[in-house]
Amino acid sequence: MGATDDATRPEPGRAAGAPYAPGSLLDVLGVAAVVLDKEGRIVLWSPPAQRLFGWSAGEALGQYAARLLVAEEDWDAVLELFGKVMAGTEWAGVFPARHKDGSTRLVEFRNMRLEDRHGDFYALGIATDQQVLRVAERDLALSLRLVAQSPIGLAVMDPELRYVMVNPALERIHGLPAEAYTGRHVRDVLPFPEIDRIEAAMLQVLRTGTPLVDQFIVGRTKAPGGERARLVSYYRLEDPGGHVLGLATSVVDVTDRHRAATEAERRLALIADASVLIGTTLDLDQTARELARVVVPALADVAAVDVLDTALDGSRTARPEDGQPAMFRALAVASSHAPGAAEAARAADPPGEIAKYDADRLVARCVTSGKPVHLPHVTPADIPCIARDAEAAERLARAGLHSYVAVPLIARGEVLGALDLKRTGNPEPFGDDDVVLAGELAARAAVCIDNARWFQRERATALTLQRNLLPQRPQNPVGLEVAYRYQPAGAGGQVGGDWFDVIPQDGAKCALVVGDVMGSGINAAAAMGQLRTAARTLAGLGLDPDQVLQHLDRTANGLDQSIATCVYVVYDADSARCCVANAGHLPPVLMCPGERPLLLDLPTGAPLGVGGVPFESVAFDLAPGDQLVMYTDGLVETRDEAIDARLRVLADLLDRPPLGLEETCDLLLTALREDNDQDDVALLIARVTPPSG
Structure with a gap:
């Protein structure tokens, strides 16, 4: 692997095959070597010995070691030990040694006899400062216990990414014993789907020496409990001389934290959904x-x-x-x-x-x-x-x-x-x-x-009021057959102020009225009731339609719900003549047998309650079989289609073989109100009957 090759490549300034720069525990301990001849004189003095005892080689060579390094009161004990070593007994222990500056320090000795090819004997002494040694021992012990007892998973790998050591915490996190790691490549041990990314990150750290900290990894391990979340850090290990020893990883199990954060996100998302989806x-x-x-x-x-x-x-x-x-x-x-x-x-x-x-x-x-x-x-x-x-x-x-x-x-x-x-x-x-x-x-x-x-309670109240204010089963007037429907808004809308009426007049006349009070709720229903009552009163006076609308306009000015549309028709069965006036309402549809339904071309007029605008009556003849379809805007208006297009749909629905009036009402409400029930509908259809006798 490329990164591993880089990690083991000879360092700058070192020829291929040459030893690595020093960097070991011996350098940390400062181990000194001293050789004595059989008389006890110093015949070899190493540089570490000079650093340990202060004497240069020139000052030490040829001197009796006991006199140079030992206080006079300890000479006898030293000579006895020297004799045992020269007799072939190895000795190790701690002994006070004198420094050149006159101080005394405890030195750890390892002594043994050497023999050259001529049969001559020498004494070899390996020495190190006891304080330095104890510090090193303590640091080593602390390091081992720290690794063993750390709740953080720790592992050491060689430059080839083979496991050298894992601590018990990592065994628990991954659910694998130490023997499952040792000597095996990381790819052969970790079962994670993202192993390619993990290995690439390790090789990058080996190559560059730049640590990667807190890499978030989620995946299943051999440990119980399902999917685990971990924060993993990688850093390169080097000896004091800069030689790359391998890679260390630390693994922190953050499964509980990850699950808590995930659960918190889920709950927030659920609350957010509720605010949108409920109500x-x-x-x-x-x-x-x-x-x-x-x-x-x-x-x-x-x-x-x-x-x-x-x-x-x-x-x-x-x-x-x-x-x-x-x-x-x-x-x-x-x-x-x-x-x-x-x-x-x-x-x-x-x-x-x-x-x-x-x-x-x-x-x-x-x-x-x-x-x-x-x-x-x-x-x-x-x-x-x-x-x-x-x-x-x-x-x-x-x-x-x-x-x-x-x-x-x-x-x-x-x-x-x-x-x-x-x-x-x-x-x-x-x-x-x-x-x-x-x-x-x-x-x-x-x-x-x-x-x-x-x-719902208010709507039920308004609906009850609305139904009670509408005509109860109006009778067919002279010369006409009528059918009607009132349909309130759907569950999502409020009851409005739509109304219709069939009002008999003197002789063979009758008035047909369809109106719509703008707004909704109880106020609109109450205003509708007042306008309907006023219209019935005015109809009894035998006024022309434009005059009736003039009076209704003044009545509407005095109401809280002051704007309304209305179409008012007077039909005289004796003359077969129809007179119509419009106050801002959608035009009625005239249906003549054998002809296409026609939207009446009427002066639009202003809605009731605007005030000061004159109304105009239009008269035309009706023949037996002719029908007049009057309706409120809830039948045809939608939010996403132009009103002209919807009126053409209405005309197309009526342009078919003749149906009964009740069937025509049902057809229009079924076809035009599907997914369009946000407003009330009042529908009135009148058909001219043949003269009797």
């Missing part, structure tokens, strides 16, 4: 379903959103008293694909049905106390307290329910219900962090649910 409409059931879908499977295998029945009937005191049963309406249930999840979901109440939970049930306890209920480990004895009845308890037991959480849905200080969470396939129990997260999601959803229920 997209003001429909109560839809909001509950959105909450259930957000928490499954991200937090639970099964989720149920149960709202107190009293919270839906208008009561502000929704929470049951302590010890009292709770009546819930299940709004949504969701399950994951985890084992048992579908079975556990079937144990929940069908959405929309009311279920009674006794006071000992955990969900009842949750709403009564207004606090979460947390069972990390569900036992068979706990399941009856979770299920609504014995059958549901059996289902939950079969599903493998093992962990449970219920958190209250609280909005504006009122307990509305509970979010019920279960785990069946996910082996991890709900932890305290899961309870906090569930509470956060429930709090966000509770506000949306509260908004939805109040909107």
